[in-house]
Structures are given as structure tokens and as C-alpha cells.
Amino acid sequence: MNTVLVGAQWGDEGKGKIIDVLTDKSDYIVRYQGGSNAGHTVIAEGKKRVLRLVPSGILHDGKTCVIGNGVVMNPLDLIEEIETLRSTGIEAKGRLWISTRTQMVMLYHRALDKAEEAARPEGKKIGTTGRGIGPAYAAKVNRSGLRCGDMLAENFLDKVREQVEETNIRLKELGAKDSDLAIPGLVVENGQIDAAATVATYAAAKERLSPYIRDTVPLLHSAKASGKSILLEGAQGTMLDIDFGTYPFVTSSNPTAGGACIGSGLSPRDIDCVVGVVKAYTTRVGEGPFPTELFDADGRTLAERGHEFGAVTGRPRRCGWFDAVVARYAQQINGIDYWALTKLDVMDVFPKIKICVAYEIDGQTTRDMPCSADALARAKPVYEEMDGWMCETSNITRIEDLPPKAKAYVERLVELSGAKLGILSIGPARESTLRIAL
Numbered sequence: 001m002n003t004v005l006v007g008a009q010w011g012d013e014g015k016g017k018i019i020d021v022l023t024d025k026s027d028y029i030v031r032y033q034g035g036s037n038a039g040h041t042v043i044a045e046g047k048k049r050v051l052r053l054v055p056s057g058i059l060h061d062g063k064t065c066v067i068g069n070g071v072v073m074n075p076l077d078l079i080e081e082i083e084t085l086r087s088t089g090i091e092a093k094g095r096l097w098i099s100t101r102t103q104m105v106m107l108y109h110r111a112l113d114k115a116e117e118a119a120r121p122e123g124k125k126i127g128t129t130g131r132g133i134g135p136a137y138a139a140k141v142n143r144s145g146l147r148c149g150d151m152l153a154e155n156f157l158d159k160v161r162e163q164v165e166e167t168n169i170r171l172k173e174l175g176a177k178d179s180d181l182a183i184p185g186l187v188v189e190n191g192q193i194d195a196a197a198t199v200a201t202y203a204a205a206k207e208r209l210s211p212y213i214r215d216t217v218p219l220l221h222s223a224k225a226s227g228k229s230i231l232l233e234g235a236q237g238t239m240l241d242i243d244f245g246t247y248p249f250v251t252s253s254n255p256t257a258g259g260a261c262i263g264s265g266l267s268p269r270d271i272d273c274v275v276g277v278v279k280a281y282t283t284r285v286g287e288g289p290f291p292t293e294l295f296d297a298d299g300r301t302l303a304e305r306g307h308e309f310g311a312v313t314g315r316p317r318r319c320g321w322f323d324a325v326v327a328r329y330a331q332q333i334n335g336i337d338y339w340a341l342t343k344l345d346v347m348d349v350f351p352k353i354k355i356c357v358a359y360e361i362d363g364q365t366t367r368d369m370p371c372s373a374d375a376l377a378r379a380k381p382v383y384e385e386m387d388g389w390m391c392e393t394s395n396i397t398r399i400e401d402l403p404p405k406a407k408a409y410v411e412r413l414v415e416l417s418g419a420k421l422g423i424l425s426i427g428p429a430r431e432s433t434l435r436i437a438l
């Protein structure tokens with residue numbers, strides 16, 4: 001059984017925890033897009049871990065983890081992550097494989113990300129995580145990117161030097177200042193990257209990462225042929241998809257289920273099930289339209305109770321009511337079979353809860369997602385209101401024990417968004433999870 005897990009909103013739906021829960025039924029766990037802009041938080045046995053590149057399956061003995069070709073992988077971040085895991089007694093070597101086709105995010109991509117964002121005028125900023133994601137994917141499409149397989153070749157460091165020199169020309173055009181380029185490990189002077197220091201950094205990285213790099217296509221296909229289960233983990237979310245999200249306020253990859261095949265080398269016929277992770281309310285980090293955003297005390301309550309601060313950047317997340325237009329759209333784009341509904345417990349204190357069931361745009365009511373960010377920015381949410389349950393749900397261990405009003409809320413969300421309920425999460429820990437159908 002091969003499963004794709006996707007975020008149904010703007011990321012931060014609690015995917016890390018759900019992947020961790022589903023890992024017990026999987027043998028291989030594959031990341032298929034994004035990079036260290038993601039932060040998958042897992043809390044197990046009282047320990048909190050944030051994984052940015054390594055699939056969280058690494059926390060479970062006997063599971064094989066793959067960083068697929070659709071990912072843009074920052075070698076320096078990966079080395080740090082492998083070391084952090086090692087210091088807590090988890091050895092990745094022999095269990096973690098990186099595809100030879102995976103593109104690398106280099107220090108100079110991070111420099112470009114920061115310099116380009118600094119050069120964008122107010123109102124045009126994307127609010128990127130500054131992790132070099134956009135420039136690394138741009139290099140891939142431009143056919144100038146470096147792949148992990150290149151790291152194993154003789155001329156790797158010459159290519160790094162060439163790329164630094166090319167980037168320096170662009171940084172000059174952008175008028176980059178040293179203060180824009182404060183990036184750990186990057187040596188800059190007068191807005192220019194030091195090529196020799198950068199080459200030395202990657203010479204060391206090559207030594208460290210070479211044993212993890214291999215062609216992962218035969219690995220996954222032979223796993224499949226021998227009846228192993230593969231879990232494909234998406235990062236970010238549907239509304240941040242480069243094609244289907246709120247372009248241009250999106251990430252540069254395809255977090256949606258289609259991206260799982262492109263980013264791993266499995267075929268669409270190999271996918272048996274799609275799980276959508278969706279929060280019982282909505283959040284967004286960075287810029288871009290967000291129809292149900294709240295600027296009042298209810299929004300602050302969601303932020304505080306949901307601990308809505310970015311796992312990677314620490315930025316506060318914008319919060320709002322559940323948007324069923326988003327959820328229904330995500331169900332359609334991804335072919336979601338089951339929902340993993342997270343953070344229901346955050347809603348325990350609201351006497352009244354709103355659900356957005358449609359948008360009113362320029363006097364027209366619609367349940368379809370508009371394709372332009374400008375139209376979405378003009379959308380006024382059409383709300384349905386439900387009674388809150390006003391009691392704690394985080395200690396519940398059986399779905400039958402949910403307060404009737406909480407059950408009604410969950411049923412309404414599921415009904416509006418068109419897939420079955422598979423998992424209900426009512427707290428951050430692995431233990432606070434009700435498995436209904438998965």
C-alpha cells in the first residue's frame with residue numbers, strides 16, 4: 001500500500017505528526033519536494049524534534065528514508081540534521097538515501113533568495129523563508145542546477161566556483177549589501193561571495209554526504225515489487241503549490257499529490273491512497289491573500305492556543321476560521337481519500353465557530369477557488385456559524401466520546417470538503433491521535 005500525504009491548506013497543518021503516526025504501517029518514507037523551508041515537528045515520548053529535510057521515519061527503527069529527486073536539498077543543513085540525530089542516538093547512515101537526481105540548494109542560492117526578496121518593492125514581497133528554495137528550483141528549470149550525482153564527479157568543485165562567479169554578477173546587479181546576506185557559513189565582502197571559502201565548504205560537504213547518495217528509482221521500485229509500503233510525504237501545502245496555489249505568493253514546487261510521482265520516480269499507478277492533512281482552522285505564514293484571516297481577539301486566541309509560530313523561521317502565523325472552499329479544492333486537486341483533521345482541541349474555547357462555505361467575489365457567490373491571487377484578495381467569506389462545545393477534548397481516547405457539538409463540527413467540515421475522516425488529532429503528542437480509518 002503506497003500512500004501520499006499532502007497538506008491541504010497553506011502548510012503547517014501538522015503533517016509531521018501525522019506522517020509519524022502513519023509510519024508504523026510504512027517501510028519506506030520519501031520526501032518528494034521542497035527543502036529546508038519545511039519544518040516537520042514531531043513530539044514523541046516527551047521529546048520535540050523539528051526535521052527539515054530528513055523524513056521523520058528516521059525516528060523509527062527499521063524504516064528506510066529517501067530524499068527524492070523533487071526535493072531541493074541543502075547539503076549543509078542536511079549534515080547538521082544528520083549530526084543532531086546522531087547526538088540523540090539516531091544513526092541515519094544505511095537508512096537514509098538521497099537521490100542522485102536531487103537538486104542542491106547552495107549557499108549562493110540562499111544569497112540570491114535574500115537579495116531578490118530585499119530588492120522587491122513593498123507589496124511585491126513574497127515573504128520567503130530565505131532558504132534559497134526559489135533560486136534553486138529556478139536553476140533546475142534553467143538547467144544550470146547541481147544535482148547530488150554531480151557531487152560525486154571529479155569536476156564538482158570547479159562547477160561550484162563557476163556558479164559563485166555567475167551569482168556574484170547577479171548580486172552586483174541587485175545591489176546586494178552584506179547586511180542582506182547574513183547567512184550562516186557564507187563569507188561575503190562588499191556584496192560579493194568569497195569563491196574560495198565556498199569551494200572549501202563544499203569539498204568538506206562532499207566527503208560527508210557521498211555515502212548517502214544513490215539512484216533511488218531502482219531502490220523504490222524493488223521495494224514496491226517486494227510488497228513493501230511506501231509513504232510519500234509532502235511539505236508545505238496545496239495553497240502554496242506553484243501551479244495551484246495563490247501564485248505568485250507560493251513556494252517554487254508542487255506539494256500537491258501529482259508532485260509525489262514527479263518527485264520520487266514512482267508512477268501514478270503505484271499510488272493507492274491520498275491522505276490530506278487539514279487543520280480545524282486556517283493559518284498562513286508570509287504574504288498573500290487569506291480570505292478568512294482574523295485580526296481580532298479570536299485570531300489571537302487561535303494563535304496562542306495553536307502555538308502558531310513558524311517551526312523554521314519563528315515568524316508568527318496569520319490565523320483564521322476554517323475555509324471549506326480551500327479544503328474542497330484541495331480534495332479535488334489531490335484526490336484526497338481521507339482527511340487527517342488536526343488541532344481540533346484548539347477550538348475548545350470558542351462559544352461560536354465560523355466556517356467559510358463560499359466566497360463572494362465582485363457580487364458573485366462561488367464555491368470554486370479563483371485562479372488569481374487578486375480575485376482571492378477581493379473574496380469575502382460567506383460564513384456558516386456553529387455552536388462551540390466549550391470543554392476540553394485533548395483527553396479523549398475514543399471518537400464516540402467527543403462532545404456532540406464537537407462531533408457536529410467535525411462532521412460538517414468533512415461533509416463540506418468531500419472525503420472521509422481517517423484521523424483526528426487532538427493534541428501535539430503522538431499519543432493524542434484517534435485513528436478512525438487509517
Ligand code: IMP
Binds near residue numbers: 039134
Ligand atoms: P519559500 O518556499 O521559502 O520560497 O517561501 C514561499 C512562501 O511559502 C512563503 O510565503 C513562505 O512563508 C511559504 N512557506 C514555505 N515553506 C513553508 C512551510 O513549510 N510552511 C508554511 N509556509 C511555508
